[in-house]
Amino acid sequence: MSDTPPNMKKLPHLSEDLIWKIMVKADPKTVGQCRTLSKGWNFRLCTNLFVKANYKENKDRSKSVIVGIGYPPGDYNSIWFVRAYLHSGRQVQFNVPMDANQYGLYSVIGSENGIICIKISLGGLNSRLLVWNPVSDKRRYVTDEASKHSAHAVSLYAFGFLEDEIEYRIVHVYKRAFRQRNMSWSLYTSFEREWTHSGNDIITVMECRDGSGSANDAVRTDFLISRLKYMESRREHLVQRTWQEHVNVKTITMHSDGLYMV
Template identity: 25%
Template sequence: MSDIPPKGVILPDLPNEIMLGIFHRCDARTLLSVRSTCRYWRNKLNSYEFITEMGTRWKSNGCSLFAHFGFSSRWATPLDWMMKINAWSGQTSAFQFPFLLTQEGWFHIIGVQNGIFCIRYCSMGKRTFILTWNPTTRKSSIMNDPGKHYCDDCAFFFSFVYYPRSVNYAIVHLFKEKPESPGWTLTMSTNLVRGWNVSLTCPPYVDRLDPDYVSLDGVIYWVSCLLHEEDVDPPCIVSFSVVTFTFHKYSLPTEAHAHCHNLLIRNDKLCLATNNHDDQSYSSTIWQADAINDDIIWSKLYTFNGIGVPYIPALFVDDNLLHIMERHLPMLDMDGMKSTYFHILKYNETNHTRKTVRWIQYDSYVKMKSIHKFNESFFPV
């Protein structure tokens, strides 16, 4: 071995591909420090290609579930809480928002995508805000809630969607201007242009939308529901593209008429869960959209049955379907009091196995208001 030390290489003289290869193995804190050094590396480490590559690598760290729990009473909304659950081991950990909630406050998770939370909240019981937040980088952005767009008695809901192959996102708000208004209005804000500067009149079928949604490739999808038993129009799927500003209506499979429906995303494809149930058992079928043009071409993935109260499949983690059994049982020697059990199950269609991810029990009447899939990311807010 030579006793002559190797010639040093000045860091900036390394080729870009080697530098990026080094940065791909860094943690979030290091990358944030590098991004702040100069405009060149800020642009490089903020590019869609780099961020998506980091997201792919960080997926090996595991997927988390964020479940929003709360009491059924409206007066108890300030007591809502979030629980972080490992999607494979079921291990739980503490979770804290980057804002203060008082006794008059409340929060609602609009959506979680690309490792970014979109949260509507009220801290002091008066003004409401919309927060986009990356827990990995601890960066956040706050904007005013468009409260002027609806009255206290008007229906409304929000959606959170990313543009295709982009680090940019949009927040879509659908609302009724007055309770007696015949139609709905859509406004939209983006991280590029703050403010609700888009205003569109929605088609008539938007009146029946379920607020739950999924988003894929810059398009938001909702399921229309039956408002009354005498409704003659069958359920359908409604979409809105944040790129073309257009709505579209799709039919469901003929055999997919069921007691309830909900949408899921599996391997970057739109899926539909149909659920039929009675007092003792349930039957669920998962459909996949193989093509989406003027209408959707559906294929049936699988059907599975079980014994228990009705439930809605929640989401896919890879090819595993995670769903939640929610039960409310009377407590012994306590009139009118009920305890709540949440059984999070993982169903694998390949080997037809069911595995318990987590049992959660509360000695009171508790509801799971939403559940979201989360993977760490480096997406900016």
Template identity: 30%
Template sequence: MSDIPPKRVPIPELPDEICFEIFKRCDAKTILKVKATSHYWKNTLNSYEFVYEVSEAWKSKGCSIVAHYGFTNKRNSSKDWVMSIDAVFGEPYKRTVPMVVADDGWYRLLGVENGILCFRYCSAGDKSYLLAWNSADKSTKLIPDPPGHYCNKCSFLYTFGYFPGSVHYGIVHLFKRKPRQKFWQVTMYSSAERDWVLTLTCPEYVQNLDPNYVSVDGVIYWIRWRDEKNPGTPLYIVSFLMVTYTFGQIFLPDEAKANYHCLLTHAGKLCVGATDYDHETYTSTIWKISILEEKPTWTKLFTTSGYGHPYLPALFIDDDLIQVMERYFELEDAPHMKYSIFHMTRFNAPEKTKYHLTWTEYDNFDSFYEAFR
């Protein structure tokens, strides 16, 4: 080895291609500091090419889980908090939300994608707002909420997702104008248009949708609730293509049918968790939909089992399955005594190993709320 130190090359002499590769491996705070050094780097690192490539690179990194929890005592009042959980060690910490909400106000986390958190909230009174928040640079975008589109007594859904190959996002809103209206309607806010685009009537099969959804490459997916009155009704998934503004159906095959179902995403593909429950234990099989066509291919990934409620909110981090569970209890003889058990488990399918990330118990309402203040 030579004892002559290598020649130091000033950063400005490096080609932009090399700088891009370096910055794509940096965290958000480092990129923000570099953008503040000059107009050149601000414009360069704000370019569509860089933002898109760095967002794709960050998707494969270990990340935090963002969850919204809270107790609701009144119709228009709640004590809520947004919590981030380390996906490796399970350490939780409360996030400070970017809006001010009064005691009689409320907020809901609609979705998280590409590091952007989308909220719907009401500071006070009845008027609600939508807010897109970049927690890295603390920037916010206030979006008009279309309350005039629907009746407050009717069912409605919101979703949040990005357009494919783009830095722009959309907020999809499904609603009914009147309680007895047969068909849902849909409208969507586009960050590119900066407005709500055309309102259309949904197909007849867009009914009884679970409010939980997933977004994959510009497509929103919901699973249809099981129709107890018509048990012979086939189970299917409803899709909405944000670019073409069209709906579609994906029917569940017989081998993927179970008592409970939930949607997940893994490696850019739609997945379905099919769970059977016997009042004490559950067994879940994870299926991946490889080809989204008229007859998609269903591939069984793995099966996991355990004790607890049959429907566990779950998601993939890298190749591991994360299951998050919150059990809330209230004593009938002492309604002021409330407690909750928060539990998160990480399951590695290839190694068939499962370990608990965190188990936290709060014995009453105040301590549960104060613990994350």
């Protein structure tokens, strides 16, 4: 080996504006790694303007479907997730970042701007909401409003961001009592970090029950999600699985990686 040190060449100076344009087009995982280089890099890549611009550049590149699968409704504490990428069809196990005991359950409420909102129950009424970014692994826990109402009554959640903003909201729609037809609502905002309750009923629900159903003796379940390519007049399979047992699809959620704060 030669003892002569290699020639050192100065890299050309890159302006702040050029660096910003390059990083905006980088995938969220790469940007997250660059944030750890220094405080200066972290500051540049954490601004609301950058995060929104980076998401717009990447939202169509990393689209995936998160499918929650479990045993029939009588067994609520069994659910697992499969993630399928739309462009490649690659399937991976999607793990929620929190262990639940044998009585626990997960339910994906929604996903937007790279953030996923999940309802987690560790058994009984001991439940809460998890707002989670899988890329940065940042998490925030929110109280579960459903635990304050009748456990057997209707209880629905929705999650989303305000248009072109970094603030998200969680809406909880519920029945105050099982026999009521009217539904009430409460709202959680990431800015105030608390629930706001409404005294007014907003929805009237008409219900119909049919008790003439018969037992399902099938022991095999085929599951398929396809994407229709309209211009090419063909379908493309994204997820295809077969279980030699009776399982149900419980949630289907579209997701794109992003760097929004929770």
